[in-house]
Amino acid sequence: MKTRVLVIDDSALMRKLLSEVINGAADLEVVGAAPDAASAREMIKALNPDVLTLDVQMPGMDGLEFLEKLMRLRPMPVVMVSAFTQAGSETTLKALELGAVDFIAKPRAESVQRLEEYGQELADKIRAARAARLRFRRASAGSAPLTTAAPARPSLPDGAAALPRALPGAAGRVIFLGASTGGTEAIKEFLMGMPADCPPILIVQHMPENFTASFAARLNSLCRPTVLEAKGGEKVAPGTVYIAPGHSHMLVRKGPAGLVTELSPAAPVNRHRPSVDVLFDAAAAQMGGQAVGVLLTGMGKDGAQGLLRMRQAGARTFAQDEASCVVYGMPREAFLIGAVDEVVSLEQMAGRVLALFGKTVA
Incomplete structure (x- = not known):
């Protein structure tokens, strides 16, 4: 029909x-x-x-x-x-x-x-x-949650070991996050739980050029950390959130002074520029076990393979659960290929990620 x-x-x-x-x-x-x-x-x-x-x-x-x-x-x-x-x-x-x-x-x-x-x-x-899943159709507090059965948890990729629930030391670690449909509100909720001195956070949200600057400014007015649209070449610093601009992929590279952002006008990946996979691949290559990957609501599969490569490189990885997603596409794809350490509701995501750094929700 x-x-x-x-x-x-x-x-x-x-x-x-x-x-x-x-x-x-x-x-x-x-x-x-x-x-x-x-x-x-x-x-x-x-x-x-x-x-x-x-x-x-x-x-x-x-x-x-x-x-x-x-x-x-x-x-x-x-x-x-x-x-x-x-x-x-x-x-x-x-x-x-x-x-x-x-x-x-x-x-x-x-x-x-x-x-x-x-x-x-x-x-x-x-x-x-x-x-x-419209937010207005979700169950209210005290009523039964709106859920559907999740597929069985796949086994880890060959050679991958179960990771500890707490990271051994937080210094130098960076959070990498990707989202698409429903992501603007999900990212806002995630960042609203972050303290002003949160770990550095790099974000790809599928969004056209001319919209990401307004998105970053809106988040900056609401959240404790500083939120900005990446221009390329910024030193990645605690207490700062970097939003990929709508016209370029965002990556990271290690420079003499530490980790810096980098923008690329290369062709779209998974039909997207910026692409979550591009950011996650850079995180896997440059940060290895010092990275934390988070994949939120969105249609398609962008970010799933990148999150798997992050996990295989030693990063801790999270995906939003089906019940709290507007569209359970990208997190589902990551879950099915064994890219996810923990499946977490949006309401609990900030707390679970911060717990790895010895911090609590703001």
């Missing part, structure tokens, strides 16, 4: 373009296109779509106000469609806080090939949105 999509955008041209792109996928179908919030409300009642695409900025009731009402009265999967502007990126981050599953920038029809790539990306996000 096809996934039924309702497109909401005040631009007739954008409604037409998005509809054509979505209908180009064999398993997706646009059942309606609304120019404003009032029309969207009626179409949702009449058409009962599976997923909405929602314009961030609309006349009358804007995308944020509409989303807030929707998530309170009729929670459903929403993919935000955002402009390539600072204001658009800041509004998009607020939309993710309100419950939108994911977002995509508005298409820029530079070429037929680019539009085809955009269509594939949008289709993937819509598929992930339909399968997502």
